[in-house]
Amino acid sequence: MLLHxxxxxRLVVGVAALALAGAYGGELTGRWSVPWWLVVPVMCGALGVAGLLTWxxxxxxxxxxxSRSAESVGAPASSSGSQAMR
Known part of the structure; x- marks a missing residue:
């Protein structure tokens, strides 16, 4: 069983943020040049895709x-036990 x-x-936004952090980290070390404005379209695109996936x-x-609730055929919990004896 899954824990959550x-x-x-959230996965899409996290991966996009990590990719941007890696890109700007590569620029910091001098390995490549990344434009400063790259964060805006990448994060806007990631947020749009994340919203669609969440929906x-x-x-x-x-x-x-x-569908799980429709398969339940037993008596409801409120009709059994001491609470039903009023």
């Missing part, structure tokens, strides 16, 4: 939760 649910949007993942999670 998979969040693809899709939410729909998938919602649909799977709906």
């Amino acid at each position: 649910e998979f969040r693809p949007g 899709v993942a939410y729909g998938v999670r919602r649909r799977s939760a709906r």
